[in-house]
Amino acid sequence: MNAAAQPPDPDPAPSDLHARFVQWFREVAPYVHAFRGKIFVVAFGGELVQAGALNVLIQDLSLLSALGIRLVLVHGSRPQVNEQLRLKGIPFQFGRGLQMTDAAALECAKEAAGEIRLDIEAAFSQGLPNTPMSHSHIRVISGNFITARPVGVIDGVDYRHTGQVRKVDAEALNLALGQGSITLLSPLGFSPTGEAFNLSMEDVGTAVAVALRAEKLIFLTDAPAIQDKEGNVDTELAREDADALISQGDVDAGTAVVLKHASRAVKLGVARAHLVPFDLDGGVLLEVFTHDGVGTMVVEDTLDDLRPATIDDVGAILHLIEPLEVDGTLVRRGRGSIERDVEKFSVSEHDGVIYGCAALYTYPEEKMAEMAALTVNPQWQGTGEGDKLLRHIESRARAAGITRLFVLTTRTAHWFIKRGFAQGSVADLPKDKQAHYDRSRNSQVFIKRL
Template sequence: MNAAPTPTAAPVDPDLNARFVRWFREVAPYVHAFRGKTFVVAFGGELVQAGALNVLIQDLSLMSSLGVRLVLVHGSRPQVNEQLRLKGISFQFDRGLQITDAAALECAKEAAGELRLDIEAAFSQGLPNTPMSHAHVRVVSGNYITARPVGVIEGVDFRHTGMVRKVDTEALKHAIDHGSIVLLSPLGFSPTGEAFNLSMEDLATSVAVALRAEKLIFLTDAPSIVDKDGNVDTELAREDADALVAQGELDAGTAVVLRHASRAVKLGVARAHLIPFDLDGGVLLEVFTHDGVGTMVVEDTLDDLRAATIDDIGAIVQLIEPLENDGTLVRRGRGSIERDIEKFSVAEHDGVIYGCAALYPYAGEKMAEMACLTVNPQWQGEGEGDKLLRHIESRARAAGINRLFVLTTRTAHWFIKRGFVQGSVADLPKDKQSHYDRSRNSQVFIKRL
């Protein structure tokens, strides 16, 4: 009888392994930055209707396992409309403020109850060989929201349509501090025991503001916001978002969500995001990649060029160390960077430092050296080096410098394309000439400011 064939290991793909390791390293700074932070994630009933709930729950479970504190807010408009249709009521809810009568309120309660159970069931999955395997996610709901009636507006009584009056912040924090994901339905209750139908967008915004959340994330069924070139507008300053809404050219759904995102940022939420829910892994891509896939609203542009502080030394060392090792940059050492930290500027995106540069002035000769111009390889090719250069030039001009010089062994063409011209050691400030390392044979490039 022939012996059974010896099983062989699957062939190893070195490129695949390298890509995985590189990706994991790229993600690490975001994991560190967001651990312990609170995200409010809001999605409409359209997402559930489209069959996208399970995939979203898997991604949110992963984020929770990485230490992100989550509050989920769901909408229920299509489910409420279906309940109304089944009961023979012709009225249908659309986007925007609408009257909720007694019959519609009962439908809203039924829809919210069914959706809450569906969402809790999705978090309870634990099938082997799925992203939920070994996951133990605790989901809690409760009467965290006190509501008030919208009331009568221009003679119209909106009946059981409500607005958020108060968020029980202490109870919410207690729940998420103990590792639970909080799930909120678009219903609120008054001190007299009345129930009110709430807007998902208003509820999510109010909760994010009350918790001072790091992020408010809207998963929408609306198309992406695009710029004049047809590309996704990945970042909007709040004033620009307001102007876009005021133009009246956005579809109704996007306008409503963008208006609430802007309001959240204005009231203290660090970032608000709009992500199409039909994009597989959209939440993960938006949170854990540099440019994201949706539109982020911030108080001002997120790429922050600022003076370095003592807390940035570790990040600067990580940036320049590989270039010191291959000889591109002069080796400085941590002590030297710490001593000269006030000369450094850093480029930061969403709490992650991805670039740096230093300015060493020689005031007597109105010259300055730009050194350590470095951008993380994953951020290169997007104009980040040019931003740092412009920032350093601005600093130099403010200090009365009229000539900026660099010493380089490998990047001469980059500086030539940006207005630098080749010089010689004799063109350098006297003090720099005396410290010039002739063993490196660096080329000198100078730019008039």
């Protein structure tokens, strides 16, 4: 059984807890380093507030701020506006998508936005309860950072006080963020003449992320997760694939609205846009600091990359293979050996983090090649990454005119057998490899015809 699939120890020893903490801290440290000083725009609807999830979210955002991430928050208020309309006896309710806002609905939107803004500011004022950050001074700045324009008349319908973002005061926002403040934006905008307009949270979040060239635009949503063909959460979508899902009607209306804005943000220069379920405790932290995250990330092109290794990757390769060298799974290689053979290695990289590697040693005279040092970070084993590396190495071998690929292994025979390798013998190896075969390891030989 895969170790990750085993049930947790109900009473782990202190040493186990310490080891887990150290491992976790080492895994998240590269992300903390990479995101320090970067801008995240976090946008969420009034549904999150209505569900009572605001305080938990604020605690997680406070942590991000403490780690040096510059935050812009954009909130929605649709259910709160609808409640104000209901209390005033106005027979109208806002749904998702573009709708007309009359004068009465605009007043309700103002009231709802003001109430939510105060709730958010109050939540940040308490810091992290029962921690040394309790009552920490986190400044929250709101203001007229958004200039809006009316939607106007579409297909004969006057949308009155429904607006769109015309301009974002990026200079003022950057000034506030540079002072260590969190900026908070409501779904309202004002024209140069002082007229107010009701905006969508998605429009504001997208416009701000684009204007600030944000590292991430994170939508916290109550919409159903986007799933792949196997029914699992589709954790990464290229922008073109996201657009195809929308045009083909493969996602529900609520998801389509958010996904459309995520795609637009990425098209206009935002590095990553995320759709994260707000009902998952710690969803933002899991999305930001784990390899696959818990929601769907939209990027211009997929972030997983199989590429030739460079001299700058030597340290990462050593970090991957050294534990397997220590336990005898792999042959020991020193830094000098890796540096000398680095052009023979390929690496798997995700969002700047190398998590897998393999090397190809060719024997052209026999049209054979060895795949060596196939390694995947334990955190990502069982997710198909080893298969991707194998296919990549096979492709490299075919391109070099190789007809047979072999591996030497002491512990993973079944993995290779399942992937088309047949057991061979030392006599089947290229003559040069036979001469250097380490008989003390007694490695099994497996060969695959390409």
